[in-house]
Amino acid sequence: MIRSVSLRREEVDASRYPFSIPALRSLTTLELHPQATLFAGENGSGKSTLVEAIAVAAGFNAEGGSRNMRFSTRASHSELHEHLHLVRDDRPQRDGFFLRAESFYNVATEVATLEVSGYGDTPLHEQSHGESFLSLALERFRGRGLYILDEPEAALSVQGMLALIRRMHELASDGSQFIVSTHSPVLLAYPGGRIYVLSEAGIVETPWEETEPVELTRSFLADRARFLHYLFAET
Amino acid sequence: MSTATPRSPFLLGFRLSSRAAGDYTDDLPALRPVERIALDPRVTFLVGENGSGKSTLVEALAVALKLNAEGGGRSYQFGFTTRRTHARLHRRLELEWASLPPRNSFFLRAESVFNLATAIESTGSVGEMQKVYEQPIHEQSHGESFLDIALNRLAPNGLYLLDEPEAALSVRGQLALMQRMHELLDRDCQFVVATHSPVLVGFPGATILQLDDDGVGRIEYDAVPQVELTRSFLDEPERFLRHLLA
Numbered sequence: 001m002i003r004s005v006s007l008r009r010e011e012v013d014a015s016r017y018p019f020s021i022p023a024l025r026s027l028t029t030l031e032l033h034p035q036a037t038l039f040a041g042e043n044g045s046g047k048s049t050l051v052e053a054i055a056v057a058a059g060f061n062a063e064g065g066s067r068n069m070r071f072s073t074r075a076s077h078s079e080l081h082e083h084l085h086l087v088r089d090d091r092p093q094r095d096g097f098f099l100r101a102e103s104f105y106n107v108a109t110e111v112a113t114l115e116v117s118g119y120g121d122t123p124l125h126e127q128s129h130g131e132s133f134l135s136l137a138l139e140r141f142r143g144r145g146l147y148i149l150d151e152p153e154a155a156l157s158v159q160g161m162l163a164l165i166r167r168m169h170e171l172a173s174d175g176s177q178f179i180v181s182t183h184s185p186v187l188l189a190y191p192g193g194r195i196y197v198l199s200e201a202g203i204v205e206t207p208w209e210e211t212e213p214v215e216l217t218r219s220f221l222a223d224r225a226r227f228l229h230y231l232f233a234e235t
Numbered sequence: 236m237s238t239a240t241p242r243s244p245f246l247l248g249f250r251l252s253s254r255a256a257g258d259y260t261d262d263l264p265a266l267r268p269v270e271r272i273a274l275d276p277r278v279t280f281l282v283g284e285n286g287s288g289k290s291t292l293v294e295a296l297a298v299a300l301k302l303n304a305e306g307g308g309r310s311y312q313f314g315f316t317t318r319r320t321h322a323r324l325h326r327r328l329e330l331e332w333a334s335l336p337p338r339n340s341f342f343l344r345a346e347s348v349f350n351l352a353t354a355i356e357s358t359g360s361v362g363e364m365q366k367v368y369e370q371p372i373h374e375q376s377h378g379e380s381f382l383d384i385a386l387n388r389l390a391p392n393g394l395y396l397l398d399e400p401e402a403a404l405s406v407r408g409q410l411a412l413m414q415r416m417h418e419l420l421d422r423d424c425q426f427v428v429a430t431h432s433p434v435l436v437g438f439p440g441a442t443i444l445q446l447d448d449d450g451v452g453r454i455e456y457d458a459v460p461q462v463e464l465t466r467s468f469l470d471e472p473e474r475f476l477r478h479l480l481a
Contacts (some may be wrong), residue, residue: 016420024261041405043404043405058315115416151403156285157460157461158464158468160285166479166480183405183406183408185406185469186465186469189476208472209427213405217406217433217434218404218469220437221465221469224437224456228439232417
């Protein structure tokens with residue numbers, strides 16, 4: 001399991017992508033929560049880039065999967081992982097998975113091709129993508145694992161997200177660690193974790209109520225007509 | 236809320252013929268009692284649990300319209316496919332056109348934006364890519380590229396099918412998409428959108444169809460499960476979580 005992530009700043013050129021991403025420009029060391037660290041931030045803020053780099057530095061395939069999956073439709077990952085230093089804690093890691101929503105489609109294809117067992121009875125492509133992700137989390141995650149999830153809410157209903165929170169809680173209580181990027185105000189409320197928001201200001205630990213997904217969704221649901229009035233007046 | 240008079244819808248709706256498709260879609264409870272689904276001339280949302288069939292339905296509509304089932308416009312119809320995964324439901328669809336087909340149409344599914352980005356690059360449609368995108372899609376985050384497609388590629392006089400477009404988007408990104416939809420609706424566009432988002436489904440004046448075990452039925456915004464559930468969660472997260480994790 002990972003205690004902290006450091007960027008060896010002396011090795012990188014801060015004017016080049018991805019080191020030029022505002023949130024990463026001031027990154028030195030990030031302490032991870034032993035159970036769950038949640039990264040929030042706008043599209044393009046760098047949270048998926050960061051989560052992917054942590055995953056690759058931890059030994060996962062950049063497109064996602066378990067550590068013995070070695071397929072690639074294209075290497076799209078940045079070189080950030082080459083300059084990250086992970087400090088591990090002394091908990092043994094027995095399991096692991098890196099899931100990125102955007103390429104889960106490819107993972108599903110790979111699982112079907114390899115006829116990998118342990119993913120439930122129905123081939124992933126015959127399930128809806130939301131169902132396939134849920135069955136992955138519910139059945140394939142065995143515990144004492146390092147689970148890195150990049151926007152896992154992507155295919156999930158709110159009900160599905162609550163089921164995921166419950167499974168995360170079970171696994172975390174059993175010594176697993178989650179590193180998650182998300183836009184979901186519901187998933188961000190995962191209890192007993194730590195939220196980092198990536199923005200122009202860097203990477204800042206932020207209370208749940210103050211994250212943008214929570215603030216925006218709350219005010220939208222509270223007074224939709226007024227919210228939309230202002231939204232459409234901008235165009 | 237705006238209640239502009241509907242004009243120039245492209246699809247009035249579609250019928251589902253009674254012959255079997257011959258795959259799992261014959262057993263989807265939501266679709267079993269359905270003979271016809273009427274579409275809103277402007278925006279129709281499809282909501283329902285994971286596995287209820289809403290994405291399958293949007294996909295079938297896309298295939299019936301001869302759009303690539305992995306997402307994309309007509310030019311990518313045969314351009315790429317990582318695997319044929321689409322169901323046979325489209326064979327049962329009988330489209331009811333209200334007018335000439337639209338000048339533009341597009342099927343966007345968030346789960347394969349990644350593949351679409353790869354396809355645009357590798358099939359060498361560089362001209363189009365540079366025309367539409369300022370940088371290669373792979374150097375953008377998937378949310379950014381998705382939003383770029385939504386904001387730049389969606390044009391007036393179009394019929395657009397979006398499958399869970401919120402998947403790659405922040406709440407702010409969803410609001411930008413809603414702004415774009417709002418602009419386009421004044422310029423002869425029709426949208427059919429499957430979504431889990433409590434925000435997107437709040438687009439004003441839309442028809443919301445819920446898929447569940449009883450079939451496909453109209454539902455009001457405040458009664459949509461994802462809206463009710465998110466609202467009560469955000470009102471009292473601690474209480475909600477205590478109950479959930481007990």
